[in-house]
Amino acid sequence: MAVPGSSTSSYVSSSHSAPTTYAQYASPTGSAYTPNSAISPLTSESSGPETPLRPLDLGPPGYHATIILFEQTPNESTIYLGPWEVVGTDPPRVIWRCSYEGEVLEHYLPSDSPADTHPYTLHAQHRRFGDPRELELYLTFKGPQRVRYETPDGVFLDDYMEVKYEFTTIESSIQFQGDVRRRDLVDWFDVDVIWSDTHGRTDNYGNVRGLGTIQRIKIWRDRYSTFHYISFFANHRRRWKEYLVNDFEPAVRQRDDRHRRLRLQARGARRGSAPDTSNQGRRFSATSMFRPRQASAANGAQAGPSTVAAQPVSGLDVRYLGIQFTRNERMQQGTDGPNMIEGPGWVRLREHVYMPTESVFTFILSVNAGSSSVKISVFTTSKGQDPTQIAELQVSGLTSPPPKLDYKRGSTSVIKSQDVDGKIESQDDAFSLLLQTLIDDADLPEIKEKDHIAVVTHRIVHGGDFNNQEIITPDTYHKIEELNDLAPLHNAKSLEIVKSCIEKLPSAINVACFDSQFHSTIPDHIRTYPIDQAIAKSNRLRKYGFHGISYAFITRSVADFLGKPPGETNIIALHLGSGASACAIKGGKSWDTSMGLTPLAGLPGATRSGSVDPSLVFHYASDVGRLSPSSTKELHISRAEEILNQESGWKSLTGTTNFGTIATSSDPTHKLAFDLFVDRICGFVGTYYVSLRGQVDALVFAGGIGEKSEQLRAAVVEQCQCLGFEIDESKNSKKIESVVQDVGKGGARHGVLVCQTDEQFEMARAVAEDEKIWKEDGMKN
Ligand SMILES: Nc1ncnc2c1ncn2[C@@H]1O[C@H](COP(=O)(O)OP(=O)(O)O)[C@@H](O)[C@H]1O
Numbered sequence: 140m141a142v143p144g145s146s147t148s149s150y151v152s153s154s155h156s157a158p159t160t161y162a163q164y165a166s167p168t169g170s171a172y173t174p175n176s177a178i179s180p181l182t183s184e185s186s187g188p189e190t191p192l193r194p195l196d197l198g199p200p201g202y203h204a205t206i207i208l209f210e211q212t213p214n215e216s217t218i219y220l221g222p223w224e225v226v227g228t229d230p231p232r233v234i235w236r237c238s239y240e241g242e243v244l245e246h247y248l249p250s251d252s253p254a255d256t257h258p259y260t261l262h263a264q265h266r267r268f269g270d271p272r273e274l275e276l277y278l279t280f281k282g283p284q285r286v287r288y289e290t291p292d293g294v295f296l297d298d299y300m301e302v303k304y305e306f307t308t309i310e311s312s313i314q315f316q317g318d319v320r321r322r323d324l325v326d327w328f329d330v331d332v333i334w335s336d337t338h339g340r341t342d343n344y345g346n347v348r349g350l351g352t353i354q355r356i357k358i359w360r361d362r363y364s365t366f367h368y369i370s371f372f373a374n375h376r377r378r379w380k381e382y383l384v385n386d387f388e389p390a391v392r393q394r395d396d397r398h399r400r401l402r403l404q405a406r407g408a409r410r411g412s413a414p415d416t417s418n419q420g421r422r423f424s425a426t427s428m429f430r431p432r433q434a435s436a437a438n439g440a441q442a443g444p445s446t447v448a449a450q451p452v453s454g455l456d457v458r459y460l461g462i463q464f465t466r467n468e469r470m471q472q473g474t475d476g477p478n479m480i481e482g483p484g485w486v487r488l489r490e491h492v493y494m495p496t497e498s499v500f501t502f503i504l505s506v507n508a509g510s511s512s513v514k515i516s517v518f519t520t521s522k523g524q525d526p527t528q529i530a531e532l533q534v535s536g537l538t539s540p541p542p543k544l545d546y547k548r549g550s551t552s553v554i555k556s557q558d559v560d561g562k563i564e565s566q567d568d569a570f571s572l573l574l575q576t577l578i579d580d581a582d583l584p585e586i587k588e589k590d591h592i593a594v595v596t597h598r599i600v601h602g603g604d605f606n607n608q609e610i611i612t613p614d615t616y617h618k619i620e621e622l623n624d625l626a627p628l629h630n631a632k633s634l635e636i637v638k639s640c641i642e643k644l645p646s647a648i649n650v651a652c653f654d655s656q657f658h659s660t661i662p663d664h665i666r667t668y669p670i671d672q673a674i675a676k677s678n679r680l681r682k683y684g685f686h687g688i689s690y691a692f693i694t695r696s697v698a699d700f701l702g703k704p705p706g707e708t709n710i711i712a713l714h715l716g717s718g719a720s721a722c723a724i725k726g727g728k729s730w731d732t733s734m735g736l737t738p739l740a741g742l743p744g745a746t747r748s749g750s751v752d753p754s755l756v757f758h759y760a761s762d763v764g765r766l767s768p769s770s771t772k773e774l775h776i777s778r779a780e781e782i783l784n785q786e787s788g789w790k791s792l793t794g795t796t797n798f799g800t801i802a803t804s805s806d807p808t809h810k811l812a813f814d815l816f817v818d819r820i821c822g823f824v825g826t827y828y829v830s831l832r833g834q835v836d837a838l839v840f841a842g843g844i845g846e847k848s849e850q851l852r853a854a855v856v857e858q859c860q861c862l863g864f865e866i867d868e869s870k871n872s873k874k875i876e877s878v879v880q881d882v883g884k885g886g887a888r889h890g891v892l893v894c895q896t897d898e899q900f901e902m903a904r905a906v907a908e909d910e911k912i913w914k915e916d917g918m919k920n
Pocket residue numbers: 509510511512513715716717718745796797798799800802842843844847848
């Protein structure tokens with residue numbers, strides 16, 4: 140494990156004022172409670188802190204916070220945390236004394252920069268009934284941070300985890316937040332939507348969608364200067380945004396109370412970078428209107444009427460922030476008596492801030508027809524901007540009926556794994572069901588009218604020589620149709636969906652995004668088959684490669700996670716779903732991939748054999764050369780192709796196509812399938828490792844199996860240990876919640892990551908960036 144340095148020079152220490160509400164909490168001190176009785180110390184070489192801590196000597200018996208370690212395991216333990224100190228600079232760490240002498244918990248902050256440390260608090264709407272202030276009692280640090288827990292009996296934990304504290308008082312939470320950020324928390328506001336003029340987000344109903352939705356924005360004051368900052372969590376990027384506010388106090392003094400307006404000049408302070416203190420920000424006029432909150436809980440600071448808006452120097456990505464506050468109507472629900480959500484001065488406004496924008500903004504529907512599933516997502520976007528997802532639906536299990544329906548609107552799970560009753564025989568049937576579910580949802584007024592969807596992006600698995608996404612004109616449609624036989628489980632099915640969209644969404648532009656386009660960078664010596672080159676050229680017989688939309692998403696997300704430019708990122712990525720493939724990505728570009736002329740080559744899948752001796756098929760059955768009875772005018776499939784594409788893989792070995800069942804069963808046929816898959820995957824990892832000359836940042840698992848099967852990940856990485864990949868069992872067994880999540884052992888030569896791939900997002904992003912799509916009319920004419 141890479142152990143961050145631990146200088147003891149203290150830059151701040153705190154928590155000297157005792158919390159006022161001890162009485163309501165049972166103190167563990169003096170009781171028979173042993174927080175660590177159920178767990179045993181680590182046997183690792185971890186050493187204790189350099190300076191032994193003195194016995195608890197601050198304040199009365201009691202504690203400021205609790206943390207749960209080993210959550211959702213038999214060893215789950217609540218640790219009672221006493222006073223804390225923030226020490227060190229490289230990076231700083233919080234040292235918590237716990238209930239017993241010598242019991243210490245250390246929380247390593249991600250870096251020395253306050254811009255990298257964000258204690259996260261939920262929005263009042265996340266817990267509707269109660270005092271919204273109390274949400275400050277629950278602090279989360281998103282993303283893994285190192286925690287080391289030691290008692291006189293030894294070190295019980297030294298690992299990365301999502302750190303969640305529950306504080307006993309709001310005051311101590313605020314003090315703590317200030318200490319870890321070296322910035323005092325001045326105030327906070329719960330907002331429905333945050334957007335900027337470059338992310339213009341209003342629909343035809345005046346509803347607003349934005350960078351951050353249902354978020355608690357926080358205002359901070361630097362402890363060593365007069366700088367103030369506004370921070371919030373941007374949902375669409377799953378990143379913190381922070382803006383430096385110039386002259387906060389003079390601006391508050393000059394506020395316009397009559398119109399409840401405050402103008403703040405602000406500029407982007409990039410995550411992890413020092414604030415830009417040059418003074419070239421353009422003035423802006425923000426029509427923020429809200430009443431002063433009553434005296435803030437934060438260090439007794441006077442919370443003036445507050446803020447909205449940011450106008451940073453040009454070149455930074457945000458020019459305004461618009462904030463729409465929680466509406467009166469909602470705030471008043473169930474607000475009688477003690478449930479009253481509103482505190483005195485609680486921000487409540489009917490009006491929302493509206494920033495005029497020149498951006499055209501639109502809805503994109505992205506359709507991903509896989510061999511066993513159809514997934515669709517709806518995004519809002521404006522030209523050149525990252526899309527924001529507003530809904531995601533899927534029908535899965537098409538190869539293992541009954542299929543299941545899932546529907547998520549924002550963060551709300553509307554339908555979860557519901558058996559589909561009606562007849563779903565094709566990908567297009569699944570798509571029709573999904574579209575209807577979307578349109579019927581009364582809580583999604585944006586899509587009430589089908590006309591609101593301006594662009595539909597379609598994942599088209601085989602794009603032949605297309606190296607870019609294309610608006611689907613009759614000409615493109617026919618070119619894709621010609622490739623149907625080269626992706627028999629996919630292309631014809633996707634074109635059925637395109638036809639449905641032309642019929643059902645007549646005002647939308649249809650765009651084809653090709654799974655093969657990412658692989659157009661594969662060099663000749665890798666993509667050429669050693670056959671007669673004249674025939675190869677005329678029949679376009681070469682390696683194309685697929686799952687490229689997913690690999691494009693994975694490359695960008697992993698590079699972002701590693702903090703590297705994509706052009707310097709080398710990974711071995713595994714997209715393991717119903718169809719499975721591996722890809723060597725060199726400098727952010729596809730260098731090699733396991734699928735070939737068709738998606739049959741390479742790894743086995745749910746119903747596919749993967750690579751076998753090419754002559755096997757002639758020995759399999761005598762009629763393999765004939766057309767299959769299921770050939771249609773759209774698709775000419777031979778018996779041989781049918782056998783290898785639809786009657787092989789997990790289905791032929793085990794009778795099921797559900798790899799979740801296979802990975803957890805002791806049935807010998809399941810075990811054979813599992814071991815065979817691990818063997819084939821490791822074969823590609825080894826090949827690509829050598830092909831990339833060992834210059835590999837990480838092995839990345841994605842796709843339904845890669846994201847969900849900890850057993851498969853563990854088995855693959857175990858076999859690849861000789862190459863320097865190592866799995867961390869506890870990280871590997873955790874739920875995968877982030878877009879990219881680290882499951883590798885600290886200190887190993889190469890990383891091991893899981894990426895929750897999102898092909899729909901990747902298509903919407905490509906379209907939002909594509910000039911020609913904003914100009915053209917496509918199929919409409
Ligand atoms: N809990 C699980 N563990 C392992 N595999 C799973 C689990 N849940 C689903 N899967 C596998 O994920 C596959 C679907 O992956 P996905 O990438 O969504 O497929 P598609 O190729 O249709 O896009 C299913 O075929 C199933 O075998």
